[in-house]
Amino acid sequence: MINKLTDKGKIVKKYIDFETRLLVVELIKNNSNSIHFVTINSRSGELIPVEERSGFIDYSEKEIPAKRHNCNIVICREVNNSTGAEFFVPNGEIMLSKKSIAFSSKRHEGIEADFNEAELLKEREESFWLNEYNNYSRSKKIEYWLSNIHHGMRIQGEATGDKYSEFSKAWYNYVKSREPDFDSIFIAVTRQLGFDFDWNEYEKRKRV
Template identity: 55%
Template sequence: MKYKVWKFNRTLTYRTIYTMSNNFELSDEEKSILQKQKDLVEAGKKKAESFWLEEYPHFTIDEKIKYWLASIHRGMRTQGEATADEYSEFSAAWYQHVKEKEPDFDSLFEKVVPLLGFYFDWKEYEKRIKAT
């Protein structure tokens, strides 16, 4: 039995809409919103892939340090505000991902940490990135 989806706020996430589309009949407008969300996700994936394949490999050491400094600082700040645990950004899966993108990540990270502007707990970091 199919149910009509109630009119919903356009701020629903792609995942919510996708889940709803499996359980309800969507209107043309809702299908259009879903397609736009899918297109945005695909465009984001292509942009990220392009960055890692075409831009990042040409970065100098200083540019790589600046990139990782901004990424780590933003991630820790965001996680700290959202979860009160800034180290929750770090995990074995995260570490594996960054090592795939930057094989020399460990030596770069040693240069990034002093630039973060706050105390960094290396023991906590190492505990988080170990495979469990």
């Protein structure tokens, strides 16, 4: 089965998942720059399609205590049907960190630790927007967004070959919620990016 997968793309990694004992193959499919997760029955060697994983993986909700926040965390697994990746989802909110990725050859470090880390990051983020960013001058705001967007486009370009994948409807709604005058600031930012900005591509991406 693994030999057949090489016809579909380049295998990046393969391992026995610690929790499910399934063979997981991570590969970059032909004509794609994203990693796809393929599951194989480690006993029979048969491919397990995403829609049939429920026969091998427990997707039911589980409760674990979060002592730092004096509450329980409701954990479940969710599948990205496009890539086959799976994530632990605490309280219905996906936390895109390495520890939230469900497939792993090792025992997970702990969902509670991941949850606590995410909550701490949220607190720091809110503090930044309320106590620091709101006091920026317009030129300082332009400087902030220039650094942020230039970095994001460079990382996306290196990772996927598509620097405009930095932009999306969810991204646009978020930045507008943080900076109501974002559109005006963004015009100033694009003039300093160091390349000809494709406004048509940007407008298309921010609507999807």
